[in-house]
Structures are given as structure tokens and as C-alpha cells.
Amino acid sequence: MLSPLPAYGCGVPVYSPNARVVNGEDAIPYSWPWQISLQYEKDGAFHHTCGGTLIAPNWVMTAGHCISTSRQYEVVVGEYDMSSAEGSEQRIPVPTEGIFVHPKWNPTCVACGNDIALLRLSHTAELSDKVKLGCLPPQGDVLSNDYPCYISGWGRLYTNGPLPSKLQQALLPVVDYAHCTKLDWWGPFAIQQSMICAGGDIRSGCNGDSGGPLNCQASDGRWQVHGIASFVSALGCNALKKPTVFTRVSAFSPWIEETIANNS
Template identity: 75%
Template sequence: NGQDAVPYSWPWQISLQYERDGTFRHTCGGTLIAPDWVMTAAHCISSTLTYEVVLGEYDMSSAEGPEQRIPVAADDIFVHPKWSSFCVACGNDIALLKLRRNAVLNDYVQTGQLPPAGTVLPNGYPCYLSGWGRLSTGGPLPDKLQDALMPVVDHEQCTQPDWWGSLAIRTTMICAGGAEQAGCNGDSGGPLNCQAEDGHWEVHGIASFVSALGCDTPKKPTVFTRVSAFEDWITIANNS
């Protein structure tokens, strides 16, 4: 429940697609963090599927020209070693994909900047989630990239018993949004984009999970992996 993004305004946003019946289908979002590296959520990855990354995408229903489709080899998918699909609330929902070839950077395709390690944004800080996720719980998938203003809900607030509570939320996560705007199926893995004081954009979060009660449940903001908590691992994986 966002709005159509301004075309190509989030040039680091990628579509992670998997092959089925000879065609590739959108499953998750992600962020281009280097010309040959994409960051997404670990829960987006299945070891049995074949993936490719689509960059420079805006309207999924038409070939607009700037799209770059780059395959990902199975050996080049690095899921965080402490990730467990049986415990999403345990955190570590992050994966890196090395692209078969470098992306061509241009007006439509850029790398996203990561925040300084350890950065924690204050309550109410305005960020934007971008993605091709469902427009509402059980609703249709949009063709055009959406974005939604999602203010940060700080750790103290998000861990209140009537919110997510302290069992579900770790300090390595960010809560953002609320009942009015939320991530939904298909947004997973995508970036939480926050503007730094000097005007440049940083990717602070990776969309991880929403409430099983629905995408826009009150007091259950969208939960993101906090990128600034994993920069050491990102660096190690990039160099491996």
C-alpha cells in the first residue's frame, strides 16, 4: 500500500527472480551493493531454485529498455551462517549473491550505499521501502515499482509487549512503518532507504518479516534486518 515510485528513483533496487516452466518470476527484492554483488534476505533463497537478478527494472509488464538480466550461479549464493529458516525471529536474515558478470552502471542502475557500521536510526526517522510486493494482504502484485514512507519505530517501542515484543525483535533488526504503510509478500529482501543528513541515500534495512495476521496489522510494523549490524560479514563474504 504505497504508491507508484518515480521511475528509476531507486536505481539500486533489484528484482530477484527464480526459474519455473522456462520463465523467470519475481520472488523478492534486493539491493545492488557493488557492480557484481546483490544483498537480499536469506529467507528468499532456496537451494533448489535457479535465480537471476533483474536490474534497471520499473514496470514488470513491459520491456522498457534499461533492464539488465544477470544470472547467479548456485555456488555464488552466500546465506548468513547463523540464519535458520525455522527461526526468522532469531535474525541473520541476510544473503549475498555474486553476479555472473558486472552490472553496467548508468542512470537506471546504481549501487546502493550502506550506512556506517553500527548506525541506529532514531524513532520516527523517515525511510522508504521500495518493492513490487502485494498492494495489500492477499491483494494483487503491482507491475510498477512501489514505494512507501515508513518511519522507523525504535527498539524500545517495537519491543513493547503489545507491539512485537522482546522475543521477536533483536537489536540486529529495524522496525518501520505502521498500520498505514507496510511491506507485504514480494517486498522481502528489498531495501529500506533512508536519507542521510547530507542528502545521500543509504540502505539501512532488508525487508524480513511482517505479521502472520496481515501486512498492515496495527502495532506490528514491518521488520527489517539492520544492515549496519552485518557490515563485517558483508565485507568478509565480498572478499571470499
């Protein structure tokens, strides 16, 4: 069966990310070229609400909890510094009929999982050195404990802190299921097998955004998006032993491929 998702030409940035950053800091411009800003319309202007990943020229992957049926959305690709127009941005509307939230997503039960949505854009994004597709991992792929991944986004710099204008990144090592479900970590009830935990110390999750990618480099050098940022602890985004929790993309490969194939 032919996969509707491109196998080649994804996950290779023209501008290499700085993989030496430990704490969150400004990303190298356009080094996560599949990162998008999901924005909603209010009072005639669009406002950033969540991150997401460009996975096909006209499809974006984000979190289910980012979507409210009453809102109008657009996706901005080629974005780096939100405070200035850099000329690389493309603003693409998301028609209401192009919103596909996972059928089992339940907004009153984030811990139940299925926090994933796909957005079909009104037209395709123009790919360039600053706009590229993210690769998805193979179905069922689970990363080992401590695997180095990077969260990226325009999320807060620290709990209740300001929102940055430039794209941020932070190293978040994977915390495997056995560790993450320990009682003094998240425990067995908040974490499903279809989730991936990462971080859990001073670097955790503030630098990302809901819906944004957890970027992990595969052995062939390509970056794969293994996670969609789902939730952090009520104690704040850098609480010890409370890593950021992501939807595990490889658990939803069949739903992603089916949704795109049936609605393209």
C-alpha cells in the first residue's frame, strides 16, 4: 500500500539545529522548518495558540486540545520571530471542514490520551529552505529511556513567564513508560502506552507549546517527530519527576494515514 506521507525530503533542515543547547533558548532560525504556529481569529486579528507540525504540503498535525469548533484558524509556516515580518511566513487558512480531531479525544479527560488532530489546509504550503516537512516515525516505534529529543515552540520561557517572540528549543530526554508510570513520577493512571514522556527536570516543557513537536534524530540523521505536546504538571512546566507528556505519534500512524488518504 502506498503511504500518502512523503518518505523523502522530510526531516532534513537546511539550517542545522543547535544540538548542544541544554536549557531552553532561541532556536537557530528555521532549524525546525516543519514547526508551524496555529493561530485563531479574535476581533479581526489572528493570535498564536498552539504549535504543530507540517507533515504534508497541505496537512498539519497538532493536539486535539488545541482545537475548538467555534473558532476560525489559520496556520503560519516559515515563522521564526513573531514580532517581525521576515518575508518567509505563509499564512494559510484552515477551513472548518478541514479539521479532523481524533474521534476518541475527550476534552474532559486529557489523561485518557488520543490528544491528536489533523488539519487540512485550504491550499498547499510552498516548500523552501525555511519550510520543510517533518518525518513521522515508523508505526509502533518506541524510543529508549534518555533518548535525546528537542521540544520546539513559542511556549512560555518558565512557569507563568512571558511568551517569547522567537522560536525556542530545549533538550528533553525521553523518560520511558516504566519510569514515567512510577508512583513518584506521573504514576500509572495519568500515562497511557500511547503517550511519550520527556524531560522532568529544570528544562521541562515550557519552551514548547501545546500541539508542538518533540523532535528526535534517527540513526540516518533525519529528524522525526515522535511526540505532540499534550500536557504538563499543574505544579508548573519544570516540576521534578513530572516530565512533559506528549501524544506518541507512532501509536497513531494508522489513523494519520487513513485520515489523510480518505480526505485528500
